[in-house]
Each structure stands twice: as C-alpha cells, then as structure tokens.
Amino acid sequence: xxxxxxxxxxxxxxxxxxxxxxxxxxxxxxxxxxxxxxxxxxxxxxxxxxxxxxxxxxxxxxxxxxxxxxxxxxxxxxxxxxxxxxxxxxxxxxxxxxxxxxxxxxxxxxxxxxxxxxxxxxxxxxxxxxxxxxxxxxxxxxxxxxxxxxxxxxxxxxxxxxxxxxxxxxxxxxxxxxxxxxxxxxxxxxxxxxxxxxxxxxxxxxxxxxxxxxxxxxxxxxxxxxxxxxxxxxxxxxxxxxxxxxxxxxxxxxxxxxxxxxxxxxxxxxxxxxxxxxxxxxxxxxxxxxxxxxxxxxxxxxxxxxxxxxxxxxxxxxxxxxxxxxxxxxx
Amino acid sequence: xxxxxxxxxxxxxxxxxxxxxxxxxxxxxxxxxxxxxxxxxxxxxxxxxxxxxxxxxxxxxxxxxxxxxxxxxxxxxxxxxxxxxxxxxxxxxxxxxxxxxxxxxxxxxxxxxxxxxxxxxxxxxxxxxxxxxxxxxxxxxxxxxxxxxxxxxxxxxxxxxxxxxxxxxxxxxxxxxxxxxxxxxxxxxxxxxxxxxxxxxxxxxxxxxxxxxxxxxxxxxxxxxxxxxxxxxxxxxxxxxxxxxxxxxxxxxxxxxxxxxxxxxxxxxxxxxxxxxxxxxxxxxxxxxxxxxxxxxxxxxxxxxxxxxxxxxxxxxxxxxxxxxxxxxxxxxxxxxxxxxxxxxxxxxxxxxxxxxxxxxxxxxxxxxxxxxxxxxxxxxxxxxxxxxxxxxxxxxxxxxxxxxxxxxxxxxxxxxxxxxxxxxxxxxxxxxxxxxxxxxxxxxxxxxxxxxxxxxxxxxxxxxxxxxxxxxxxxxxxxxxxxxxxxxxxxxxxxxxxxxxxxxxxxxxxxxxxxxx
Numbered sequence: 001x002x003x004x005x006x007x008x009x010x011x012x013x014x015x016x017x018x019x020x021x022x023x024x025x026x027x028x029x030x031x032x033x034x035x036x037x038x039x040x041x042x043x044x045x046x047x048x049x050x051x052x053x054x055x056x057x058x059x060x061x062x063x064x065x066x067x068x069x070x071x072x073x074x075x076x077x078x079x080x081x082x083x084x085x086x087x088x089x090x091x092x093x094x095x096x097x098x099x100x101x102x103x104x105x106x107x108x109x110x111x112x113x114x115x116x117x118x119x120x121x122x123x124x125x126x127x128x129x130x131x132x133x134x135x136x137x138x139x140x141x142x143x144x145x146x147x148x149x150x151x152x153x154x155x156x157x158x159x160x161x162x163x164x165x166x167x168x169x170x171x172x173x174x175x176x177x178x179x180x181x182x183x184x185x186x187x188x189x190x191x192x193x194x195x196x197x198x199x200x201x202x203x204x205x206x207x208x209x210x211x212x213x214x215x216x217x218x219x220x221x222x223x224x225x226x227x228x229x230x231x232x233x234x235x236x237x238x239x240x241x242x243x244x245x246x247x248x249x250x251x252x253x254x255x256x257x258x259x260x261x262x263x264x265x266x267x268x269x270x271x272x273x274x275x276x277x278x279x280x281x282x283x284x285x286x287x288x289x290x291x292x293x294x295x296x297x298x299x300x301x302x303x304x305x306x307x308x309x310x311x312x313x314x315x316x317x318x319x320x321x322x323x324x325x326x327x328x329x330x331x
Numbered sequence: 332x333x334x335x336x337x338x339x340x341x342x343x344x345x346x347x348x349x350x351x352x353x354x355x356x357x358x359x360x361x362x363x364x365x366x367x368x369x370x371x372x373x374x375x376x377x378x379x380x381x382x383x384x385x386x387x388x389x390x391x392x393x394x395x396x397x398x399x400x401x402x403x404x405x406x407x408x409x410x411x412x413x414x415x416x417x418x419x420x421x422x423x424x425x426x427x428x429x430x431x432x433x434x435x436x437x438x439x440x441x442x443x444x445x446x447x448x449x450x451x452x453x454x455x456x457x458x459x460x461x462x463x464x465x466x467x468x469x470x471x472x473x474x475x476x477x478x479x480x481x482x483x484x485x486x487x488x489x490x491x492x493x494x495x496x497x498x499x500x501x502x503x504x505x506x507x508x509x510x511x512x513x514x515x516x517x518x519x520x521x522x523x524x525x526x527x528x529x530x531x532x533x534x535x536x537x538x539x540x541x542x543x544x545x546x547x548x549x550x551x552x553x554x555x556x557x558x559x560x561x562x563x564x565x566x567x568x569x570x571x572x573x574x575x576x577x578x579x580x581x582x583x584x585x586x587x588x589x590x591x592x593x594x595x596x597x598x599x600x601x602x603x604x605x606x607x608x609x610x611x612x613x614x615x616x617x618x619x620x621x622x623x624x625x626x627x628x629x630x631x632x633x634x635x636x637x638x639x640x641x642x643x644x645x646x647x648x649x650x651x652x653x654x655x656x657x658x659x660x661x662x663x664x665x666x667x668x669x670x671x672x673x674x675x676x677x678x679x680x681x682x683x684x685x686x687x688x689x690x691x692x693x694x695x696x697x698x699x700x701x702x703x704x705x706x707x708x709x710x711x712x713x714x715x716x717x718x719x720x721x722x723x724x725x726x727x728x729x730x731x732x733x734x735x736x737x738x739x740x741x742x743x744x745x746x747x748x749x750x751x752x753x754x755x756x757x758x759x760x761x762x763x764x765x766x767x768x769x770x771x772x773x774x775x776x777x778x779x780x781x782x783x784x785x786x787x788x789x790x791x792x793x794x795x796x797x798x799x800x801x802x803x804x805x806x807x808x809x810x811x812x813x814x815x816x817x818x819x820x821x822x823x824x825x826x827x828x829x830x831x832x833x834x835x836x837x838x839x840x841x842x843x844x845x846x847x848x849x
Contacts, residue, residue, distance in 0.1 A: 053750050075756040085747030089769050098765045099755030149756050 002029040002064065004153055004185040005050060009059035012045055012209075019045045020209045022059065027185055029064075029152075032176065034200030034217070035189045036232055042209040043189045044082070047155050050187065051079045063153075075101060077153035078146035082161060084138050086130035092116065092141045093126045099148045112148075118178065119144040136167045140174075147178065154179065156188045160195060172198050193234050197221070205229045221267070227260030235293065237271055237308045238263040239323075248280045248300060250322035257323070266323055268293050268308040273319040280320050284313045341672030349727075352691065354703025355562050373564050374547055381530060381544035382571060384463055388470035389525035393518055395471065396478025402608055403479070404486040407598040409605070414612060415479075415845035416835065420620045422476035423781075423835045425788020425805055428824040430469050430538035431812070432623030435630050435821065437465075442626040462541040469539065470529045472619050477528070478521035480845075484739075485517030498599070519582035524689065527575040530568065531692020533791045538812065544568055548694055552795070558702060565695050576690035580682035624828065630821030640822035644807055648826065651787055651804040654718055658725035659733075659783035665726065666733030666778050667771075670741055673734075685738055688731035697795030700724040721796045721803075725786040732785060733778035740774030773842060780838050784831045804830065 005027045012020040019042045027033050037043050048054040050061055063076075087095065096112045104111060116126055119140040130138055139159060146154060156175070160168045176199055179186045190196050196203050197217055204214035205225075213225040224230035241262045243249045251257070251264070258265040273296075285304070286297035294312035298305060298321065313319045399418050403411045421429055436442050444452065459465050489510065497509050511518075536543040548568060552561035601608060631637040641648075673681045704720055748770075752762045768775075793803045802810075808823040839845065 051750075051754060053753075075754075077754065079751070079754050081747045081751060083745075083747065085745070085751040087748055087751075087766060087770070090765070094765075098761075099752075099757060101756060145751070145755060149754075 003027070003062075004029040004031070004064065005187070006062045007046070007050075007059070008062065010046065010049060010056045010061060011058045012042070012049065012054070013057045018209055020049075020056070023206070023209075023211045024059075025204050025211055025214055027153075027187060029185055030183050031202060032179055032186045032200045033188065034196035034203040035187060035206060036191065036193060036196045036203055037206035038191060038232065041206045043191075043206055044157055046206070047079065047157050047187065047189050050153075051077060051155055053079075075149040076151060077155060078149060078151040079155040080142050080146045080157065080159045082158045084130070084142040086138060086142060086145075088130055091127050091129055092121060092133070092137075092144075095141055095145045096148045099145055101149055115144045115148055116141075119147070119174065135162050136171070139163060139171060143171075143175070143178075147182070150182075151184070153185045153187070156186065158190050159188075160190075160192075168195065169198070175199060191232075193232065197234070203233070205232055207232070223256060224258055224265075227258050227265055230258045230260075230265045235268050235308060236265045237268050238265055239307070240264075240305065243303070243305070248282075248303075248321075250280060250320065252323070255323045268310050270323050271307055271309040272322050272324050273309065273311070273313040274322060275317070275319065280322075281318050282321060284315055284317050284319060287312050287315050338672060341668050349688070350703065352696070352699045352727075354699045354701075355565070355695070357702055373567075374544075377542055377544045377547050378567055378571075380461075380463065380542070381568070384467050384470065384536075384541075384543060385526050385529040388467045388474065388529045389522045391467065391471035392474040392478045392525040392529075393482070393522050395475040396480075396521060397482045397514075397518065399475065399479040399612075400483035400486050402612065404483045405489070405599050406601045406608075408601055408608060408612075412839065412845050415483075416839040417616055417620070418479060419476045419835060419845065420616075420832065421472045422474065423784040423831055424473075425534070425784075425790075425827050425831055426473055426532060427534035427538055427790055427805060427808060427812075428627075428788065428827050428831075429473055429623070430535045431808075431820070431824050432627045432828075433465070433469050433472075434538065436623040436626035442622070442629060462536075462539045466536055466539050466541040466543070469535050470532060473532075473535070474525035474528060478525055481521040481524065482514060482517050485514045489513060516582050516585055520579055523575050523579035523582060527572050527579065527690040530572055530575065531690070531694065533692070533694050537790075545692065545694055548698075549791075552698065558698065562698055562702065565692075565698060568692060569690075569695055572690035572692060573687070576686040577683065579689070580679070580686040583682050583686070584679055624825075627821050627824050627828070630817055631825060632818040632821075636818050637822045637825070640819045641826055643819075644804060644823055644826065647802045647804045647807045648830070650718065650802065652830070654721050654725065654793075654803060655783050655787035657718070657722040658729055658786040659779045661722060661726035662729040662733040662782035662786075663737075663775060663779045665730045666735075666737045666782075667775065669730075670734045670738035673738060674741055681738075685731070685734060688727075689735070691728075693728050693789060693791035694795075696724055696728045697792040700727070700792070701795050717798070718801070721793060724792040724796045725789055726782075728789065728792055729782035729785045733782045736774050736778040736781060737771065740771050744770060773844065776838060776842070780834045783834055787831055788827060 003026050007023050007025045010020055010023040011018070023042075023046060035043050035046065045054065049056050090098065093112055093116070096115050097108060100108055100111055106114070116123075121137060121140045121144060125133055125137050125141075130141070133141060139162075142159070160171055163171065172195060175186065175188075178184070186199075188196065188199055200217055202215065203217050203220050205212045205220065207228050213220055213229050220229070221234050224233055230236050238260070239249055241259070241264055244251045244264055255266065255270065257270075282298035282300050284296055285299045286295075286306075288295050289312075290308065293308050293310050295306055295308050296313050298307060298319070307321065402408055403415050403418070408414070424432075434441065438444075439449075439452070492513055497506055501509055531545065533545040533549060535541075536546055537549075544564075545568070548561055548564045551557050551564050631640070670685075673685060676684070700720060700723065748766065749762070752766050757765055787803075788805050789803075790805045790809050793806045794809065797803065797806060804823065804827050808820060808827060811820040811823060
C-alpha cells in the first residue's frame with residue numbers, strides 16, 4: 001500500500017485550548033477516506049493542516065516524496081471549502097481557467113470545457129458569476145476548480161452541508177466517479193454518517209480532537225469503540241441495562257453491543273420482535289415511521305420505552321424483544 | 332514577492348512618508364526662527380476652545396450622519412446611491428470653499444440677508460460670539476458625510492447580526508436600543524474620526540474668523556516666522572489628536588465581518604413616510620450644499636468675469652491638478668502597500684498604526700516637511716523649491732485615508748478566497764492579477780478619488796511647501812480671500828468646487844455606487 005498522507009502525532013493548540021491531540025492516521029493512495037466527528041471536533045483544522053493552511057503545534061503530516069513544503073503542495077492537493085470559497089468577480093469559466101496548469105495536449109478552452117462538463121455544470125452557467133448560481137451549481141463549480149490543477153489528493157470540507165438530500169446523493173456519486181477516473185485520494189470531512197457511508201471505504205472518527213477509532217466503514221459501524229463513536233456512526237437503539245438484566249429483553253452472548261452508563265447501545269438492525277411471549281412480553285402501544293426504520297413504543301406492567309427497529313411490529317400486538325448479531329455489513 | 336521583500340517595501344514606504352514628521356523633533360537650523368522670542372505665549376484658552384468646538388462638531392456630525400445613514404442604508408428610500416453621493420458633497424468639497432460658500436449664503440451681507448433682511452441677525456450674532464457656533468456647524472456639515480459612511484457601513488452589517496429577528500421580536504423602543512448597542516463601536520469610531528479631523532482643521536476657522544488653536548500654530552509660523560515656537564505650540568494639538576486616534580483604534584478593535592455567504596439584506600419599508608423623508612432630505616441638501624453653492628456662483632457677478640478669473644488662474648489650475656494627481660497616485664500606492672503589510676499584524680496594532688496618521692493635522696505635516704527638507708543635510712534632497720515636496724507632503728496627508736479604504740477592502744475578503752487561490756496554484760502576481768486587484772478595483776479607485784479631492788483642496792500643506800511664484804488653486808483662493816476682489820475669490824471657489832466634485836460624480840456614474848470609506 002502506497003501511503004498518500006500520514007498524520008503522525010498531530011497536535012494543535014489555539015492558545016491554551018487543544019483542538020487536536022496526538023492524531024495518528026494514514027491514507028493510502030487512491031483511497032476514499034472519511035473523517036467524521038461532531039461540530040468542534042477539529043475536523044476542519046486537521047484538513048487545513050494537511051492543506052498547509054495551518055501548522056500543527058507538534059507532530060507532522062508527511063506526503064510521498066518531498067511534497068512536504070506548502071509551496072510544493074500547491075496543485076498537488078486541492079481543497080473544496082464548506083462555503084465553496086468561490087470568487088465573486090469571476091465567471092464559472094474563469095474560475096477553472098485561472099487555476100489550470102500550463103501544458104497538456106488539449107487547448108486551454110478545451111480543458112476548461114471538459115472539466116465543467118465532467119462536473120455536469122450546465123453550459124448556460126459557464127458565463128455566470130457565483131452569485132447567479134444555485135447551491136448545487138456552485139458546488140459543482142467548486143469541485144471543477146479543485147480538480148483543475150489535477151491534484152492527487154482532494155480534500156473536501158463538508159462540501160454537501162448546504163445542498164438537499166437528492167442532490168447530495170447525485171454529487172456523492174459524481175465525486176466517487178471522478179475520484180475513480182483520476183485515481184484520486186479523497187479525504188472527505190463530514191459530520192453526516194450517511195454521506196461518509198455512501199462515499200468512503202474507510203473512516204476515522206474524531207471526537208474532541210482525539211482519533212477515537214478508524215477502520216473500514218462497515219467495521220466501524222458494526223463495532224464502534226465506544227458509545228460516542230456508536231452515536232456518530234449510525235442510528236443506535238439505547239436499551240436500559242435493567243431490562244436486559246431482568247430478562248425483559250433477550251440478549252444472547254454473541255451480540256456485540258456498547259455499554260454507556262446504564263444503557264446498552266445496539267443498531268436498529270439488531271432488534272427483532274417475535275410473537276412468542278413469555279416472561280419478556282411487551283404490548284406495542286405505538287408505531288411511527290422514521291424514514292429508514294420504525295419506532296415502536298412498548299409497554300409492560302411496570303415500564304414503557306421506545307425502540308427503533310427496521311421491521312415494525314403490529315400495533316396492539318404482544319411481542320418479545322430480542323437482540324441478534326449483525327448478519328450482514330450495511331456499508 | 333516574498334514576505335521579507337513585502338515587509339521591506341512596506342517599511343520603506345511608511346518610513347519615507349513618516350520621516351518628515353521626525354523633522355518636528357530636529358533642532359532649529361542656524362539662522363532660523365527670526366521671530367523667536369517675540370511671539371506671544373501659547374493661549375491655552377484657544378486650545379480648550381478648539382477641543383470644545385471639535386467635540387461639539389463631531390457629536391453633531393455623528394447625529395446628522397447617523398440619520399442620513401439610517402435613511403439611505405436601512406430603508407427602501409428610492410435613489411439611495413445618488414442621494415448618498417450628493418450627501419458626500421460637504422466632505423469632498425475643499426473646507427475653505429465650503430466655509431466660504433456658507434459665508435456668502437448665511438454670513439453678513441449674504442444671500443439670505445438680501446432675501447430676508449437683517450432683522451434676524453442680531454439675535455443669532457449674540458449666540459455666535461467669537462464665531463464658535465458657526466464653526467461648529469460648518470465643521471459638522473463637513474464631517475457628517477464621513478460619519479454617514481462609517482455608520483452606514485455598520486448599518487449594512489446589521490442584517491448579519493440578527494436585524495431580521497430583532498425587527499420581528501422587539502418593540503420599537505427595544506429595537507432602537509438593540510441597534511444603538513450594535514452600532515456603538517461604529518458611532519464611537521465616527522465620533523473620534525470627526526473629532527480628530529475637526530481638531531486639526533485650519534481652513535474653516537480661518538475663513539470664519541474663529542480664533543482656534545490651529546490659527547495660533549499657523550500665525551507663529553507665518554506671521555512671527557518662528558518655526559520652533561510653532562512646533563512647540565503644535566505639541567498639545569498633536570497630543571489631543573493622538574488621544575483621539577487611540578480612542579478611534581480602540582473603537583474599531585473588533586474585526587470587520589468578511590463578505591461571502593450572507594443572508595439577503597432587509598430594508599425597512601418607509602411607506603408613506605417617504606413623502607416626508609424625501610422633502611426633508613432635499614431641504615437638508617439644498618440648505619447646506621445647494622444654496623451656498625448658488626450664493627458662491629452669484630458672487631462671481633457675471634460669466635465674463637468668472638471666465639476671466641478662470642483664465643488668470645490657469646497656471647495654478649494646471650499645477651493643482653498635476654500635484655493632486657501625483658499625490659493621489661502616491662497615496663493610493665502607499666496605502667495599498669502599507670494596508671497589505673498591516674494585514675499580518677495583530678488587529679489592535681493594525682488599527683493603531685492605521686489610525687495614527689489620520690490624527691496628524693495638515694498644518695503639522697507641513698511644518699514637519701519644512702523642518703525636515705529645508706535644512707542643510709549632508710546630501711541635497713533637491714526636493715525643496717519644486718512640486719515634488721508638495722506632492723510628498725500631500726501624499727503624507729492623504730495616504731491614511733487611502734490606506735483606510737484599501738485596508739477595509741482587504742479585510743472584507745474572506746480568507747477562503749486567498750486560500751483557494753493558493754491551493755489552486757495561483758501565486759504571486761498571478762494571484763494579484765486574477766484576484767486581489769480586480770476585487771480591490773473599486774476600493775483603489777475610491778482611495779484615489781478621496782486622496783485627490785483632499786489634495787486638491789488642501790491649503791495648510793501647500794502654503795508651507797510651495798515655493799514663491801509656484802502655487803495651487805486653493806492657495807490662490809486663499810490669497811484672494813485676503814487681498815483680492817470678492818468675485819475672483821468666488822470664481823476660484825466655484826472652480827475648485829467643480830474640480831473636487833467631478834471625480835466623485837464620475838465614480839458614481841461609472842461604477843454606479845457611492846464612495847466607500849471606513
């Protein structure tokens with residue numbers, strides 16, 4: 001595996017406040033990696049350190065060969081900013097034209113046209129300024145500008161935070177396609193698990209400046225290191241520990257779950273309802289859809305709780321609740 | 332350009348511009364100070380009068396400027412850009428011309444007296460003993476556009492700090508209190524800026540015959556031929572101005588919000604009130620600008636006499652335009668270089684350094700240049716006696732204004748724009764060509780226009796640095812105020828007014844926007 005970027009003990013302080021603490025991680029060439037974390041976790045700071053826009057207080061970021069100075073990094077990597085960072089006085093065409101490197105077999109206009117077409121920016125937008133573009137078009141333009149210097153590493157800082165859900169899917173597919181065509185290494189920063197899951201093969205979870213867990217996306221989803229990582233990396237069902245101890249929720253020994261104080265955290269896929277009713281019998285008093293799953297409100301003699309599940313129980317039915325191991329990789 | 336080169340260039344530019352001020356501290360050359368020892372002692376009463384007049388005029392300017400800014404920035408009043416440009420007239424008109432226009436219109440024997448008789452004058456004259464009130468009013472008129480621009484800039488940012496929610500949630504009284512709190516730093520900034528400029532103003536008290544401290548400093552130099560005494564007398568003035576600019580820097584310590592993704596600006600609907608606000612605004616502009624200018628034109632007596640005065644002033648007009656253009660170019664360039672350099676400093680240091688030169692009165696700049704260049708240096712500066720030293724002196728005076736405009740333009744650019752350019756491989760002059768200069772174009776033009784209008788109307792520096800036989804239009808006007816026929820002075824004032832107002836109107840017509848000014 002050829003390493004594209006390696007973070008070695010990266011620590012960053014703003015005054016006395018630690019933003020990043022001893023972050024160590026590597027990205028392989030051609031990899032689509034995600035950096036996920038809550039707001040204020042230090043994701044953008046880490047990205048800016050890679051881009052050479054900020055310096056780490058201690059530790060280092062290394063690149064292949066001698067691409068370590070910020071001067072050499074120009075054009076070698078690109079960054080798509082959260083608010084696009086488009087220049088208000090230039091048209092879409094000029095945005096791409098001015099950062100195109102010299103050389104190449106094609107003429108400059110042909111290269112600009114090809115890039116704008118690749119990101120599927122409509123031709124009638126090419127002579128428009130950023131203020132005249134929609135959010136999606138501005139995002140496409142920001143991507144085209146970032147790709148124009150033909151970088152090897154593409155950094156994306158929550159690029160889809162301002163676009164709607166259908167467009168988000170389309171743009172993610174486009175990023176995946178372009179990265180594949182160009183054999184780009186992509187570091188995608190987001191706080192949305194669904195985006196990271198959709199795009200990235202590997203993710204790292206950053207919480208309060210510390211790298212809590214990293215690994216293949218499916219592994220992180222199935223085996224979160226702690227409760228905070230579990231909550232950041234997908235939907236969780238919090239089951240009061242007392243219910244499991246009392247046997248009201250059946251939890252076989254092979255079910256992997258995360259404990260958080262007096263609750264047990266599992267994925268909704270792991271919750272099953274069965275008709276067999278014994279000691280752990282619950283009455284379903286409410287069912288409501290959640291988009292990609294259901295939330296059932298269950299009541300027993302002395303308690304009531306809500307649980308998320310992928311398959312809904314019948315309203316009014318008496319069910320038993322059991323936890324099952326994850327059968328397949330959702331990622 | 333590497334950061335070392337950039338720092339070096341900026342320090343050289345700032346040093347070259349500030350060096351003459353160091354001349355104030357140089358010892359008196361042998362043979363200088365002919366009248367030393369004969370000049371009367373410093374009149375502290377005049378200094379306190381100056382402080383009072385400056386404070387009162389600044390307070391009035393902030394009140395008027397604030398009202399104008401509220402109308403033209405916050406509401407949907409029609410033709411806001413044109414009205415804003417018209418409201419700038421007092422600031423861009425040379426102070427001597429402006430004060431003269433007010434005298435021709437409202438002074439003894441003026442147009443108003445011809446129309447209404449002089450029955451009302453005696454009451455007003457009692458209030459205006461020593462001409463302090465009229466000086467306060469004229470200085471407030473001159474600086475109210477400045478306050479309007481500073482406060483207007485703050486009001487333009489209100490929608491980014493929650494104007495919409497404030498309008499929806501708060502009662503009118505609480506909304507006013509919220510706005511006053513949000514605009515407090517801009518108000519203070521406008522006050523201290525107006526105060527510093529009013530304190531150093533020489534032309535207005537001179538024309539209105541008001542005995543303020545700048546007149547003391549000037550007469551020590553010009554009448555008593557005592558440069559050293561003049562410099563000593565300038566000390567308290569400089570100290571007061573330094574305190575004012577320190578307060579200005581303190582008021583502006585908060586960073587400017589950069590441009591970028593912003594919510595759409597909310598404009599309060601005037602509705603039927605526009606039929607009240609429109610005539611009131613027109614009456615204000617007519618009373619302060621239009622009538623005095625018409626009175627000035629009336630004093631020219633006839634078109635042939637006006638044209639004759641213009642023909643006779645042709646050499647000075649030519650010289651004035653060249654000197655003012657040179658000073659504007661030098662001031663804009665210096666402003667750009669130093670403003671770019673200042674961006675690397677901490678904000679408090681940047682604000683202090685940017686504000687400090689604003690507080691130096693033109694009179695003291697002139698004194699500094701005289702004392703620095705007019706002495707036997709080991710090397711011959713070869714500057715004194717030509718136009719170059721006047722250009723340098725005027726550039727020194729107008730540079731802080733240009734720098735302020737450019738610095739504000741630079742501050743408004745989000746860092747992401749430059750970072751995106753850097754990562755995209757746009758470096759050095761390519762970045763300046765594609766990004767910095769096009770984005771700063773309007774600010775650079777505005778800086779040049781402001782520097783030009785301030786330079787073309789300057790009297791304080793020109794009369795100290797112009798060689799005998801050489802002169803500017805403002806200087807000729809100043810001479811004719813004392814020794815020439817009234818119609819010639821009025822013709823020169825009208826010409827000077829035209830020369831100063833033309834670039835401002837061109838800026839408006841070509842760019843369809845009002846001059847920006849931080």
